[in-house]
Amino acid sequence: MTDPTAIYRYRESLAAVDALTVAIAHLDLFTAIAAAPGDLAAICQRFSIHPRPAHTLCTLLIANDLLRRSDDGVLYVTDTAREFLVAGSPLDARPYYASIAEKPGVNDFLTVLRTDRPANWPGEEGEADWHAAMRTEAFAESFTAAMDCRGRVLGPGLAQALAGCPPHRLLDVGGGSGVYSIAVAAAFPATRATVLEAAPVDAIAQRTVAAAGLGGRINIVTANMFADAWPEDHDTHLFSNVLHDWNPTDCRRLLATSAAALPDGGRLLIHDMLLDDDMSGPLWAAEYSVLLTTVTQGRLYSAAEIGDWLADLGMRIVDRAPTALGRSLLTAVRR
Ligand SMILES: C[S@@+](CC[C@H](N)C(=O)[O-])C[C@H]1O[C@@H](n2cnc3c(N)ncnc32)[C@H](O)[C@@H]1O
Structure with a gap:
């Protein structure tokens, strides 16, 4: 068997860019955390988002070296995030993501963050989630x-x-x-x-x-x-x-x-x-976890x-x- 990694990995990483876009373009998460680091509970409260998808999002950002978690669970921006994703930086890259902020998948992940419910998944009767569609x-x-x-x-x-x-x-x-x-x-x-x-x-x-x-x-x-x-x-x-x-x-x-x-x-x-x-990766798993968080209860x-x-x-x-x-x-x- 030859190696089908690329074929499976792109499919499983499908929702990761949507999650990153939500963090940058909807929450301005890095600017907020640069100003006031906090643990997951504090971040959930600050952005009115739910722990399950917030955990998945933070794992993705840590795996990409954009956030780091201290031993006591406080999340900080990394040097890369400070340079490219925090307001006021001369190399601010946030407009690159603002232009895709209204993509349907991005809005789906925002919905998951805000409701903790799986986003749309197509079934015969437009079921609300994967479990219902599977029946x-x-x-x-x-x-x-x-x-x-x-x-x-x-x-x-x-x-x-x-x-x-x-x-x-x-x-x-x-x-x-x-x-x-x-x-x-x-x-x-x-x-x-x-x-x-x-x-x-x-x-x-x-x-x-x-x-x-x-x-x-x-x-x-x-x-x-x-x-x-x-x-x-x-x-x-x-x-x-x-x-x-x-x-x-x-x-x-x-x-x-x-x-x-x-x-x-x-x-x-x-x-x-x-x-x-330690919930720092691996990157493929962090990406796939976003997809699972979006369509299932897990x-x-x-x-x-x-x-x-x-x-x-x-x-x-x-x-x-x-x-x-x-x-x-x-x-x-x-x-
Ligand atoms: C993600 S799939 C995994 C299928 C297979 N084990 C694999 O590794 O490819 C999860 C499976 O769990 C089954 N499942 C979901 N809820 C179930 C339930 N309440 N009782 C029995 N099977 C269920 C689904 O029908 C589906 O086939």
Whole structure:
């Protein structure tokens, strides 16, 4: 396989320029922080914006070396921001962004900052967010195809990371088309998998698994992962690109359901792009997190954040392996 990084990275970084434009052209954030540094809570209060998207925005600005965070959480402008993005500088570059301030995506991110609600996402009936749109046939088809093609790149790396100890029975929670279950089942002939999905994606998974010739080893269970009972007797649970769709409270609910359903000696796998523990990057993750914040109720998380949620459930992360395209696979077990 050749390297598709540019193809995936541009798509995932789509909303980052909108967020930067909001900071410069709508909030004049750097001029304000240069005059009065403050922590995230103070900045949210000053601009009447919500912590989740504000956190994502600040992570993006730190990753671009435009803000820095002190050990006590206070945000300061960097030398570059002071030179180019603060009023009164002879090299003031703010007009370069003022000219794109009314782009639709820019206004979307401003709406997300002000309301903490996902901005417009096209569904058959003009649904307000990605989750609602995913319950409609046409959007579920096109979005699941997007996840599926990306999974064909990422799946082999995920399977490779499991080579030392392949799962006996894998539960692929919110498994989409089943592309990761397919990759794991294809790599390990003794593995059986279950894809837990909501309608109408369940039917897409059924079709995709059958087309891969793995219908005998991968079954699909239609369930609401938040409300319904999970299938039992699976020694390995996989959350691939699932936690980033949800806020921390919902992530904790999902992980708690998993921890309760896992047998002794079971493993919980989290496959996602991760932010650095100090929330300073990496840049690709900071950019992708903006897109996720704009369309879902979540954002990217760090291994430390996920580790804290798991610790409350008596679990700990024991391994982190790269897969591809900047993603990692975390493995957690009971303490
Ligand atoms: C971002 S996609 C990830 C799909 C796949 N795991 C991957 O890595 O490409 C999230 C998946 O979660 C599923 N999902 C969302 N809410 C769900 C729910 N309440 N119950 C079951 N699945 C759900 C969606 O249908 C979607 O396929």
